[in-house]
Amino acid sequence: MLNQVSLNQVSVTVNGTPVVVSSGATVAVAMVLAGQVCRTSVSGEPRGPLCGIGICFECRVVVDGNPHVRGCQVLCRQGMEVNTEK
Ligand code: FES
DSSP states (O other), X not given: OTTOOOTTEEEEEETTEEEEEETTOBHHHXXXXXXXXXXXOTTSOEEOOSSSSSSSOTTEEXXXXXXXXXXXXSBOXXXXXXXXXX
């Protein structure tokens, strides 16, 4: 079943939509699986994970109300709320 969470999975919310990911997946992975952009550039272009190792800062998101979190550096936790950074 699609929305059922097993012991090896966690459920997070991405821009209000529940997403189930494997334990150990990063927030950047959840954003990609959800088909959401992490942020928009100053000119309004969509941005997403690029380097995956914490250098480019293109994966910045809001995690549980905390802005400027690099999604590729944070593991998903059960119940985490992730939002696109404005
Ligand atoms: S993808 Fe480059 S810092 Fe996260």
